[in-house]
Amino acid sequence: GQNIDQPTEMTATEGAIVQINCTYQTSGFNGLFWYQQHAGEAPTFLSYNVLDGLEEKGRFSSFLSRSKGYSYLLLKELQMKDSASYLCAVMDSNYQLIWGAGTKLIIKP
């Protein structure tokens, strides 16, 4: 079966750095996406990785290792507005997204 695993909840301090991990087992791989979802709102796109390595975009970076079935999202200089759920999704061989349950990130002052 297809499976995406990520921690249910994480807590971090404002101004700090946090890494949210995602491991996956899917039938085929056509890229990995990270989305941010604030409570009661729609998911919004953060990043896309299809090749191994690190993609940096401002305070957010995403890493992929296809051989290990592993990705992480790194958030630097945390702000209170970063409190949200972070969703990991893998595009399978049919170009359909398989979603993890999301990691709820709580930022404390």
Place this chain on the structure above:
Amino acid sequence: TAGITQAPTSQILAAGRSMTLRCTQDMRHNAMYWYRQDLGLGLRLIHYSNTAGTTGKGEVPDGYSVSRANTDDFPLTLASAVPSQTSVYFCASSDGQGRDTQYFGPGTRLTVL
């Protein structure tokens, strides 16, 4: 531009009744999707459409139907609602089939009693 709009924002529905959730996009995207999101679970694909005139079944299609008469609209119909269909429903679209980013509407919160 508005992007993707969904209606209604929320709805309480009696079991056995039918309902259509509306979704409209103004980005001229070819592909559209319907997901449901339940607490503790990832988004699950209900139905999708790669282009106007075609539809396909996702992971959890039972009890739902869709149509894609034109590029912009992708309504989702519940023919006879059951309490297990209580969920938040998100419509999404992408430029085309393949490794394209999906963009989401604001969602419809549906409660079936």
